[in-house]
Amino acid sequence: MPIRSFLILTIISLIGPTPGSIADEVAGLDIPDGFAVSEFAGSDLANDIQCLTIDPDGRVVVSGRGYIIILVDDDGDGRADRSEPFADAPKDGAMGLLWEGDSLFVVGDGGLHRYRDADGDDRADGPPELIRAVKTGGEHDAHAVRRGPDGWLYLILGNFAGVDASFASLPTSPIAEPVAGCLVRFSPDFSGSEIVADGFRNAYDFDFGPDGEIFTYDSDNERCVSLPWYEPTRLYHVVPGGHHGWLAPQRTETWRLPPEVEDVVPPVSAVDRGSPTGVVCYRHDAFPPRYRGGLFFLDWTFGRVYFARPERSGASFIAEPEVFLEASGTEGFAWTDVEVHPKSGELYLSIGGRGTRGAVYRVRFEGDAGASAARDAPETGDRPSQDSAPPPTPPRLLTTDRDPILPPGAVPERVGTDRLLAAASSDDSLQRLRALVELKRRHEAIAPETLIEAIRSNWDHADRLVRSASADLIAVLSPDQRSPLADDATTPVRRATLGFGIAAEDPEAALDLASRVLADPEAGPGPRLAAIRLVQVALGGQPDLALEGTVWEGYSPRFRPPALGVTAIVDKIGNHLVKMSSVNDSALDRERSRTLAVIESADPDALLQISSRLTAASDPVDDLHHLIVLGRLRGPRPPEVTSRVADALLALDRKLDARAARRDRNWPLRVSELCRGLGVRDAALASAVLAHPEFGRPDHALLALALRLDPAAAADRMLDRAGADPDYSWTPDVVAMVGARPSVRAINALRALWGSAGLDDAILPVLARDPSPEDRPKFVSGLRSAQPSTVSAALAALDAIGPSDDPAEWLALILALRRSAEPGQQRAIADLLSRSTRQAIGPDANAWASWFASADPDRAAALSGGDGVDAAAWARRLAGIDWSLGDAGRGLDVFRRAQCASCHSGNRAVGPDLAGVAGRFSREDLFTAIIQPSRDVADRYRSALVATDDGQIHQGIIIYDAVDRLILQAGATETIQLHPDSIERRQPLDQSLMPAGLLDELTDRDIADLDAYLRSLGSASAR
Structure with a gap:
């Protein structure tokens, strides 16, 4: 690096960019008073950024697919002037970066790696060292990496990363058999690893708070909106040894444990819909005091940056999140990562993901922050060798006012047993929790009497996290060692805690303890809720493996009572649950009814109690829960239960619409399963639904199909409703039901909808069953469908009608x-072509196109794809080019001048990766695709046209589509976010985002050079 540049960078890293040095503030963002946001680096320097970090010189380092680059601000004006490539990897893009000394830890290309830069030339010295193989590259795989205050290296992983027991290679691991997403940590010398916590869905990032506790932001189960188990995105305090609720893929597909139950870590805060990404603790004094020690965390989907300041609550924390930054308008800010600059205290945030526009933004406070903390980071200097982990670095701005028995960031192995035992009886609940976790980690080296003393101090503690840690400690004792505890379990809370500790080893004894709690008239709602959950846990948890992936996941036991030999005690528990019908606690009542479903109670009073919850004023999501319970209860259905169930099913759509509650793709699947199950339990339900005066709204088609109502009668009811309501919202389900046994009336109604309701793909197969010549134009139109099944139906209909001239x-x-x-x-x-034209050409599209050009020259122009391209003239020109003159080096310049790089570079997903393209396509096919880009568009790159209620028309590739957000990638640098309520019309297009005419201004020599360059892509020399 030149000396002048090095000096500038050193000065910048020491003092940070000048606050007023950027005039061009970012439009399209709502920001709080006193703050300013500017673009530090645009997509010309780094596109589709997946994560970022700050290097030891204070420079921003970013990664996407196929690159890690250093963004350099040469003149210190707060904007990067250039990018320096550090490595042409990972291929799948890093989702975690951490730079320490001369080492850059990178999560990508199938593992956690370490790159070296021992000579300080800002280039990787060679291939990276693999620290641990793990699945990367997917959106639910391995993500962020950070160094803990204890000196261990921490890695967070999504629920599809394949974490298994091998990650618990050290006997001290808090988790031995992980479920779902995990936080893993590696010892400073990488000799072993532990699973710190599990039960996450897809937490992308995490950070350490001021007192060394860990926080993360986890994703919602977004496809289950308006189903009883939906939970929004959540900010978590990561509790070592704790399970945080998510069970997929090891146990379930979509159902998750409720946050209120005893063995689940509750969230610090439930946030909102979204896709969580970056998390960072603000440990600096450049922002006002209220932000210091708080957390910034990002949402990719809605373009929001949240802030929350966790406050202590028992052994954990609570917080009230607020929106700090939010996208306004349609321009997308798909936030992916965030870091605090160690010197300036500014936030640096990246955007990107799924091929979207990339950039880095700088957030600074321009007022008087009232700084009260000294800047204590070490001076920038030569980066030391990193053969071993650095010594633990205490978090800055410690805000705790306690004199902790276990200091923040304590290295557990250095804390003595006496000190742990003292902490286990501290007045501070978090100290107790920390101590119990450490006692369990080291239980093999600790006397059982010491462990029992710690258990007795905590098993009836008011904080459920402390009780849960006590149960975990009970579980490591042998039956003989814990026998004294059985004599002392004289209260409902102690019995429940002991039950959780022995449930895996002795489920019958655990069920007996739960039954005693439920029978105790002095037991309050808390112990009863714990006992009810204990029943579920003693039966193996959820679900029955045969019901995995269905609506019954959370309402069925892993092990049936007869198989465990506990039928008698479970029947007794069922009686206790039925007698608890007047519970005035929503969580307790929900789990009471769920457990009746788990044990498949046959008590007639259970049916009456649960069905009585279905009222005109009840919440529709609660209704779904109670309907699912009813679908599991055994016993004959009296008429009043049938009537209530029919009322509730038919009112679901009306109630949800009144609450503006949205439904995503899992909703119809699960409700269909529910209806089928209810129908099996109650033979009178189908007739009750069909005869109900409410029946006939569009959403009822789902019920009709699932309950197998009489097709003709149901169709007539639907047609009656549609005829009486000019605003009737036809759906594919309604079309399917009306078309299941079509009458003349039904066929005429469907023909009237053609071309106006966006349902042509649903209508055509109905018309094709008995094709009429009058519908021939519709079948010809169906040949253009993007759905292969629709094309096949159209072909079959045309074939049945006969050839055409x-x-x-x-x-x-x-x-x-x-x-x-x-x-x-x-x-x-x-x-069909051969019979229509009497030409025996075969399935060769190019041969048919050549024949048609002679048979009907006027219409043959349409075969050019509608781009206004003179395909014949281009064919003549390409035939005359001397391809041997092509030079790949000059071709790269042509590639850039023709704007190809903006969409097809390795880190951009708007267009396909061109590596090896010349090996897949002939020169003729390749240049035909360039000249006529809309001639044949792959489904992945097919665009859509979206019209909004403000008169705007947008075109782009849909990269995210959910009930409350649509995101379009409209070009290499333009991302558009739209709320579905603003969309008036959307339709798929056969038109490519790639414009025609890109080669019009090129010479023949340019085209030959471009060809040479494209043919070099994927070769060793090109790499």
Whole structure:
């Protein structure tokens, strides 16, 4: 590095950029008073950024697919002037970066790696060292890496990262058999690892708070909105040894444990819908005091940056999140990562992900922050060798006013047993929790009497996290060692805690303890809720493996009572639960009814109690819960139960709409399963639904199909409703139901909808069952569908009607042949073409196009793809080019001048990766695709047109589509976020985002050079 540049960078890293040095503030962001946001680096320097870190010289380092680069601000004006490539990796893009000394830890390319830069030239010295192989690259795989105040290296992983018991290689691991996403830590010398906590869905990042506690932001189960087990995104205090609620993929597919139950760590705060990404604790004094020691955490989907300041509550924390930054308008800010600059105290945030626009933004406070803490970071200097981990660094700005028995960031192995035992009886609940966790980690080296003393101090503690840690400690004792505890379990709380400790080893004894709690008239709601959850745990938890992935996941036991030999005690528990019908606690009542479903109670009073919860004023999500319970209860259904169930099912849509509650893709799947299950339990339900005066709204088609109502009668009821309501919202389900046994009336109604309701793909298969010549234009139109099944139905209908002598139909068939990728369908199209044209050409789209150009020259222009391109003229020009003159080096310049790089560079997903493209396509096919980009668009890159209620028209590739957000990638640097309520119309397009005419200004020599460059991509020399 030149000396001048080094000096500038050193000065910048010491004092930070000048606050007023950037005038161009970022538009499209709502920001709090006193703060300013500016663009530090645009997509020209780094696109589609997945994560960032700050290097020892104070420079921002970012990564995306195929790159790690250092962003350099040469003149210190707060904007990066250039990017320096550190490594052309990871291929899948890093989702975690940590730079310490001369080492850069990187999560990507199948593991946690360490790159070295021992010579300080800002280039990786060579291939990285693999520290631990782990699944990377997927959105639910391995993510952020950070150094803990204890000197261990921490890695957070999503629920599909494949974490198993091998990650608990040290006997001190708090978790031995992980479930779902995990936080893992590696010893300073990387000789072993522990699973710190599990039960996350897809926490992307985490950080250490001021007193050394860990916080993360976990994702919601977004496809389950308005289902009883939906939970929004959540800010968590990560409790070592704690389970945080998520069970997939090891136990369930979508159901998660409720946050109120005894063996789940509750969230610090439930936040909102979204996709969590970066998390950082603000340990600096440049921002006002209220931000110091608080957490900034990011949401990718809605473009929000949240702030929360966790406050102590028992052994954990609570917080009230607030929106710190939020995208306003349609321009997207897909936040991916955030760090605090160690010198300036500014926030640096990156955007990107899923091929979206990349950039880095700088957030600074421009007022008087009232700084009260000295800046204590070491001076920038030569980076030391990193053969071993650095010594633990205490977090800055410690805010605790206690004199802790266990100091913040204490290295557990250095804390003596006496001190742990003293901490286990501290007045501070968090101290107790820390001590119990450490006693369990080291239990093999501690006398059982000492462990029992700690248990007795905590098993009836008011804080459930402390009780849960006590139960974990009980579980490591042998039956003989814990026998004294059985004599002392004289209160409901102690019995429940002891039950959790022995449930895995002695489920019958655990159930007996739960039964005694439930029978105790002095037991309060807390102990009863714990006892009810204990029943579920003693039966193996949820679900029955045969019901995994269904609506019954959270309402069925892993082990049935007869298989465990505990039928009698479970029947007794069922009686206790039925007698608790007047519970005035929502969580307790929900788990009471769930457990009746788990044990499949046959008590008639249970049916009456649960069905009585279904009222005109009850919440529809609660209704779904109680309907699922009813679907599991055994016993004959009296008429009043049938009537209540029918009322509740038919009112679901109306109630949800009144609350503006949205439904995502899992909702109809689970409700259909629910209806089928209810129908099996109650033979009278289908008739009650069909005869109900409310029946006939569009959403009721789902119920009709699931309950297998009489098709003709149900269709007539739907048609009656549609005829009486000019605003009737036809859906594919309604079309399917009306078309299941179509009458003349139904067919006429469907024909009237053609082309106006966006339901052509649903209507065409109905019309194709008994094709009529009058519908021939509709079947020809269906050949353009993006759905292969619709194309096949259209072909079958046209074949049944007979060949046509209309050249327009021949053209539609040739275009369909060109688009089709299924050999059987290609043969069917060619056969129909042959019979229509009397030409024996076979399934060769190019041969048919050549024939058609002669048979009907006027219409043949449409085969150019509608781009206004003179394909014949281009074919003549390409034929005359001397391709041997092509030079790959010059071709790279042409590639950039023709704007190809903006969409096809390795870290951009708007267009496909071009590596090896010349090996996949002939020169003719390759340049045809460039000249006529809309001729054949792959499904992944097919764009959509979206019209909004403010008159705007947007086109782009849909990269996120949910009930409350649509995100379009409209180009390499433009991301558009829209709320579904603002969308008036959306339709798929066959048009590519790649414009026609990119080669119009190029010379023949340029084109030859471009060809040479494209052919070099993927080769060793190009890499």
